[in-house]
Ligand SMILES: Nc1ncnc2c1ncn2[C@@H]1O[C@H](COP(=O)(O)OP(=O)(O)OP(=O)(O)O)[C@@H](O)[C@H]1O
């Protein structure tokens with residue numbers, strides 16, 4: 090009986106709080122029919138926003154992957170002074186609210202910030218453009234790859250890498266042939282999380298993007314713009330794109346959980 | 357006897373490269389920006405800081421943010437525990453799907469969540485129209501802010517509590533049953549107490565997340581100064597007015613609050629775990 | 637080619653694990669390192685392989701000082717206690733790895749690598765299992781793959797850390813023969829860590845008995861039995877013989 094009540098309550102809570110809003114997105118997007126939806130998606134400004142979002146994400150991704158793998162490797166395989174500090178620093182972005190994060194970047198890299206002012210005479214502007222979007226996106230997604238790769242490295246241990254060392258492999262060969270295949274699943278999920286978050290970041294990006302129509306509007310910003318312009322179909326149509334992306338993320342997570350390597354016995 | 361000190365060469369390669377990349381990235385992407393905020397704050401005199409923070413509008417915004425976050429956290433604590441319990445202890449059709457959907461608010465961009473929630477709770481929306489019949493209004497009120505916060509932070513509560521329930525020993529519950537403990541006693545003594553550290557973590561993370569939430573909240577909040585304006589939005593408004601000191605003062609306060617909370621959670625967690633281990 | 641370790645010292649923090657160990661091997665000799673748990677056998681073997689570094693002391697191979705030489709350039713084959721096979725590579729890929737990662741100048745052609753791999757697969761009698769992954773092998777099969785992988789690089793010395801400890805008694809017996817056989821065929825000197833007296837007696841030309849960071853006696857098995865240098869060695873030899 091308790092079991093039944095608890096399950097029912099849980100389903101009710103999740104249904105009302107989580108599932109219903111998602112259904113509402115699709116309902117509103119298609120409220121004026123499929124043609125209106127199509128027209129909204131194909132709106133030049135929306136397409137430009139999608140393009141910018143994809144470009145920014147493709148720039149953030151390699152940054153984060155290289156950093157995440159490098160940091161996970163150093164932390165998992167070596168003991169050095171400041172190892173714990175590094176771990177904490179990487180986790181900081183989780184604790185910082187998006188607007189505060191955006192403000193931080195503006196205060197240092199903006200035209201009035203110490204670093205921004207230094208670069209200004211050379212005509213280098215970091216904020217209110219694609220660079221700014223990429224930088225804050227790198228901040229908000231900072232721990233994602235590292236967090237997924239580190240535990241995998243911990244679980245696999247260093248034996249295979251040491252074996253490769255005794256067989257004469259150099260650093261790159263060890264990474265390419267031994268480490269990378271071992272961390273591939275964790276890395277893949279880290280990439281998925283980074284992508285989803287980078288594409289969807291709103292608060293931090295809205296501080297540093299500069300909101301120039303058709304130029305520095307990412308998809309979430311474009312959604313806000315259209316929503317405030319009373320273009321509900323446009324906003325919700327664009328939202329379905331990001332919602333689909335979120336659902337794909339969840340499916341991938343499920344797939345990786347199910348088919349990814351379990352903590353298999355040591356070979 | 358003095359041995360000539362020799363640095364031992366490392367066997368695995370990549371420490372300097374890995375560490376170099378990490379330090380460069382963390383410096384440019386995390387440390388410098390945070391110090392940018394601190395640098396701006398350092399230029400404020402204490403008097404300036406208190407003038408900004410004691411203005412009625414800022415105080416209201418903080419109060420709205422913190423009370424809504426607290427209420428959302430409380431609800432997430434209860435339902436997070438329940439969801440985590442149901443998902444780990446019961447097997448039922450669709451459990452896997454439900455488990456996956458718990459992460460949806462985490463994966464869904466906050467702006468999307470924002471317009472979805474407002475379209476639901478607006479007077480013309482599915483839920484809003486029902487509530488309206490009872491004279492209740494959620495959208496554009498404090499209640500809307502709370503709902504948005506519940507939405508974005510529920511995964512944090514569930515995911516923090518879930519592993520701890522998995523580790524609970526069902527035998528202990530059975531033992532308590534044979535000793536004649538009734539349901540409530542059993543739950544409090546045998547289940548709730550060992551779960552406390554992780555509940556605390558989940559609730560703390562959920563609060564920190566709620567406090568800083570922006571995208572999901574602003575659409576449903578109404579954003580009336582002195583009424584339904586959250587702290588994050590006020591930072592943005594000050595920024596648009598180029599009032600960087602004021603923006604930095606509010607942001608610094610929010611940041612400090614979350615850092616203190618996270619440190620406190622960490623400390624409390626280690627201490628409670630030690631205490632529980634000493635007991636068991 | 638001869639191998640020598642001279643006065644090797646190693647500490648972890650405050651505990652001295654190796655307290656001046658010296659060992660000198662003849663060409664093609666099979667040496668067993670025998671001793672109780674914690675006596676420093678693995679530590680010594682790792683230092684010889686270059687997987688750890690001595691605080692003090694010297695390693696010489698064919699007269700050349702290799703103390704500071706990186707593990708990869710020593711050309712010593714190493715068989716790990718848990719085999720450490722590459723789990724994402726097939727048996728054949730595991731065996732070929734050491735050849736595939738050679739610098740381009742000295743790397744054999746693709747077909748030469750394949751031929752050498754086939755040869756080793758036949759030597760360990762696993763030609764039909766070339767495309768299996770390590771997880772699909774039995775313990776004994778894994779052990780043989782690890783041997784073949786170490787031998788593929790034509791090592792100057794073969795190092796084995798308790799190569800049979802993960803196997804049950806029967807497999808152990810049969811593999812002893814094949815390990816000795818493979819080592820003879822390869823014509824390479826070998827050092828094997830073990831804490832099983834019978835194993836050392838069955839395989840080794842000479843046995844180095846280790847205790848608390850020292851080699852207390854280093855001689856042929858018959859001599860250890862007939863002429864133990866201390867009570868420790870006498871007890872060690874007798875305890876198992878009984
Ligand atoms: N990385 C390390 N850090 C600290 N102490 C270590 C480390 N490696 C080994 N030791 C210590 O050094 C001593 C010798 O260890 P070693 O592994 O060489 O022993 P062993 O003879 O191989 O034992 P076994 O038969 O159990 O494998 C042990 O007391 C061990 O605790």
Ligand SMILES: [Mg+2]
Nearest residue numbers: 677678679829
């Ligand atoms: Mg050992």
